Each structure stands twice: as C-alpha cells, then as structure tokens.
Amino acid sequence: xxxxxxxxxxxxxxxxxxxxRITVDGEPVDGIAGQTIAGVLLADDRLAWRRGRSGAPRGxxxxxxxxxxxxxxxxxxxxxxxxxxRALDGDVVTTQSRQDAEPAPGTEER
Numbered sequence: 001x002x003x004x005x006x007x008x009x010x011x012x013x014x015x016x017x018x019x020x021r022i023t024v025d026g027e028p029v030d031g032i033a034g035q036t037i038a039g040v041l042l043a044d045d046r047l048a049w050r051r052g053r054s055g056a057p058r059g060x061x062x063x064x065x066x067x068x069x070x071x072x073x074x075x076x077x078x079x080x081x082x083x084x085x086r087a088l089d090g091d092v093v094t095t096q097s098r099q100d101a102e103p104a105p106g107t108e109e110r
Contacts, residue, residue, distance in 0.1 A: 017032045018032065018033035019032060019033070020032065020033050020035075020040075020087060020088070022090070022092070022093055023092045024049075024093045025093075029041070030044075031043065031044075031087050033087075033089070034086065036082060036085060036086055036087060037082040037083075037086075037091070038059075038060045038063070041059070041082065042059075047059050049070075049082075049095040050069075050071060050095050051097040052097075060082070063083050065081045065083055065084040068081065070082040071096060072093050072094065072096060073096050074091055074092070074094075075092055078096065
C-alpha cells in the first residue's frame with residue numbers, strides 16, 4: 001500500500017480535492033475527503049500507530065479490514081479499523097495498543 005495519491009491536475013477523471021483535517025493524539029493531520037483514516041495517516045508518513053502485545057509497531061497490514069492491525073479509537077468508538085473508516089473533517093482519532101485494552105472476562109492477571 002502506498003500513501004501516494006494521483007495529483008488532481010493529472011487525474012483523468014477530473015477529481016476535485018476537498019481538504020479535511022482530523023486530530024490524531026491531539027495533533028492536527030490534513031487529508032483529502034474520501035481517504036480512509038489509514039490513508040490520511042500513511043500520507044502523513046505514519047507507518048505505525050499502535051503496538052501489539054509484544055511491543056512491535058502495528059499499522060496497516062492487509063488494508064482491507066481483515067487483520068485488525070490498524071485499530072484506532074474514533075471519538076468514543078474503540079477498535080475502529082482505520083483502513084475501512086473514511087476520515088471525516090473534525091474526526092478525533094486516538095491511537096491504541098493492546099496494553100490500553102481492558103482484559104477479557106476470566107483473563108485478568110492475578
């Protein structure tokens with residue numbers, strides 16, 4: 001997956017870019033209407049935005065919503081797949097990690 005986009009001037013379809021701005025962990029990030037949250041993050045040179053249980057960086061892996069590596073929180077909604085959710089102007093995105101999640105019932109550490 002590449003964060004590169006076809007420039008509007010050379011787009012044979014004649015697409016018109018409509019800018020949008022989301023906030024990621026308190027920082028403004030600019031994107032283009034129609035991009036997914038993952039697309040906005042990749043275009044901002046963010047290749048990873050969460051950590052797995054082992055501490056390994058995670059970002060987009062499959063890009064089609066199957067693997068759950070790109071999970072973020074959007075507003076109050078946790079576990080949003082960034083590759084499947086279109087960014088909306090004003091979205092407040094918070095990155096998350098396995099350590100942030102509450103343990104499943106019966107799996108609490110003693």
